[in-house]
Amino acid sequence: MSEPPESETPPPRSPKGERTRARILDSATELFSRSGFHAVSLRDIAAHAGLTHAGLLHHFPGKDSLLIEVLGRRDRTDAQAVFPGITHPGAPEPGPDERLRRLVGLVVRNSRTPGLVALYAKLSAEATDPGHPAHHYFRERYRVLREELTVLVEALQAASRPPVQGDPAVTARQLLALMDGLQTQWLLEPDAVVMEDLVTDFLHRLGLGPAAGAEGGGVSP
Amino acid sequence: MSEPPESETPPPRSPKGERTRARILDSATELFSRSGFHAVSLRDIAAHAGLTHAGLLHHFPGKDSLLIEVLGRRDRTDAQAVFPGITHPGAPEPGPDERLRRLVGLVVRNSRTPGLVALYAKLSAEATDPGHPAHHYFRERYRVLREELTVLVEALQAASRPPVQGDPAVTARQLLALMDGLQTQWLLEPDAVVMEDLVTDFLHRLGLGPAAGAEGGGVSP
DNA sequence: GTCTATATCGCGATAGAC
DNA sequence: GTCTATCGCGATATAGAC
DSSP states (O other), X not given: OOSSSOOSXXXXXXXXXXXXXXXXXXXXXXXXXXXXXXXXXXXXHHHHHTSOHHXXXXXXXXXXXXXXXXXXXHHHHHHHHHOHHHXXXXXXXXXXXXXXXXHHHHHHHHTTOHHHHHHHHHHHHHTTSTTSXXXXXXXXXHHHHHHHXXXXXXXXXXXXXXXXXXXHHHHHHHHHHHHHHHHHHHHHOTTTOOHHHHHHHHHHHTTXXXXXXXXXXXXXX | OOSSSOOSOOOOOOHHHHHHHHHHHHHHHHHHHHHXXXXXOHHHHHHHHTSOHHHHHHHSSXXXXXXXXXXXXXXXXXXXXXXXXXXXXXXXXXXHHHHHHHHHHHHHHHTTOHHHHXXXXXXXXXXXXXXXXXXXXXXXXXXXXXXXXXXXXXXXXXXXXXXXXXXXXXXXXXXXXXXXXXXXXXXXXXXXXXXXXXXXXXXXXXTOSOTTOOOOSOOOO
């Protein structure tokens, strides 16, 4: 995804080619998630999908484009789960509490796929290089995430008693940074970090917790 | 630095070897900062330092150990600037405001070396892999940073009026995560993010700003 | 359109001459 | 302490068989 939306029609593909492509994407997702990007070769992915590495390169121009298609597929799934507004502009918007619940749910879900979290962590760092093949993809990804989190924070602020001040865009940036940074700490020490607790605690201390949610216990450091 | 402190005496080296070593470390720091770890070869570094890659490997057993020495040198410098207690146990501890000022100063200083910040961002993500050569280095690094930030937060909490509740270790973890995550966003869009403002704002909204500091303007999103 | 086989490149690392 | 020569490896690109 070098360009924000896909305005062009993808080239027509045969049903067999389509299935092979999907098989390759599945294999790539699994292997990338397990071992990261650099540690996995095209030969590994091709073997896992049941063909040779040159056969794979018939379907994807190179390792980079394969990576970006893997990421795009995953992001589209996640975005629909938390922010239905992205893909279905007319759909009914859930309330702030429900959206917060979904966001935390996404964090919890991430905790079950450390391989993919690690892949995103590595790539979002690598892709800060303007020459990286996924640079534009990640710039766009962060822009969209920031926008959606800003809307969420706005809704939480409006629903908070007493009303919370502050620029929602600033809080959204901080929230996004917090989630990213916690992933690194969690990957380093999976048993010492409960990401969703630390995210919830952060919002709580800003007065943006669930409208009537009474958080019982403490938070593990 | 595979082990926490260095309890062993380094092998004696000739003055010439020492100079060559330093030249190699300088070159490695510059090239790693510019292009990252994987994108730079030992041949690149050796050429920049004025020898061949085999000559370089006489001074460092491998690319990994070279990397870790580059990181260690930088970290030692930074730690002394902000947390004099680490290297000089008996030295007088500065007050909470002064330590906060130094921490923010470190963030500002980082803003002037995007290459090194990018290197750390890439490596701390890569090194989450338990098999990565710098894995233990980064686990130890985060442990120390967390401890020092916990002490800082404790001091800020004690100095705050009214006193701020909460587990300092939790806040320290969140602060560390925030700083890490902001680096990624800043590297992606250098002109759109002022890291020190967002860090200061975060502490401010937790009631942990400088004791008498009146923040004038707003914060850019 | 789909895939295999082959060739080339640059990498980290080692051995041994000087 | 530094070099040349060389190894095995993985990523990538191309030619052409089916």
